[in-house]
Amino acid sequence: MTPNEALQEVGSQNQGSLFQRISHTISRWSGSSWAFMLALGVVLGWALTGPMFQYSETWQLVINTGTTIVTFLMVFLIQRAQNKDSLVLHLKLNELIAATKGASNRLINAQDFTEEEIAVLHRFYCLLAEKAQQDNDLGRTHTVEEAEENHAEKMVSHSA
Template identity: 75%
Template sequence: MSTKSLSPSSSFFASFAESITKFSGSTMAFSGALALVIVWAAVGPVFHYSETWQLVINTGTTIITFLMVFLIQRAQNKDSLVLHLKLNELIAATKGASNRLINAQDFTENEINLIHQYYCLLAEKAKLDNDLGQTHSVEEAEENHAEKLSAHRD
């Protein structure tokens, strides 16, 4: 979905939020915030360290923190979605990879735990292979393990 398919206000907000997020992580933003705190501390004696003087910094930092939480979460959601899309592409394009894991982020916690148990089993079976370079799907690992067991018994 491109920004062209978004409404003009959504597109503007997306662009604005991305710009603020990038700027807030910059050296210039940190330097500006540090300078603001230094100026605030320097004018403390002028205002006799009054409650109003303290309220100015407390209110300002609270408002900025409140808004930044939402911008950071928005950026994190976007980054997470992009990462999931890339992983989904790799799974879909890799022969032998289980397509059941595409969109795994939408699974329930129980489904995720079940799949985790399968991968723990896969890891245990891989240890038994003594070949750390070998990779398997869970099904392949179970077949390989069964074949090895029957070969050792014969």
């Protein structure tokens, strides 16, 4: 199945479960100016009622309980949105890697690599960056071997 066929199949289905639609709507709304103004209004309203309730423990408990519940629920919505955004970003990067001539397809799904594999790749790209810096042409090489060959050719041509 090609990516286009997969997208058409997904597009022909409904736009997600009820939970997905609700969480998406809440996530979008909670990041709006209106949500901030509402939260600010609640806090100001609570603060202004302090003298009326003589700053009692119950008065304090109301804001503490309310903010704790909202924070608890928002953590899950934020994490869900972040997971989705991260996955979409990985898919876009995978598409760029797959479509770019000379790019290493080994990096597709790099997010699934172990920490040790990531450390090895990091060292590789640090070495490649050093070689490219010596070459003064960052777009010329895609592998350490190419960088070393280009550098060696450059050194031979400068010494001749």
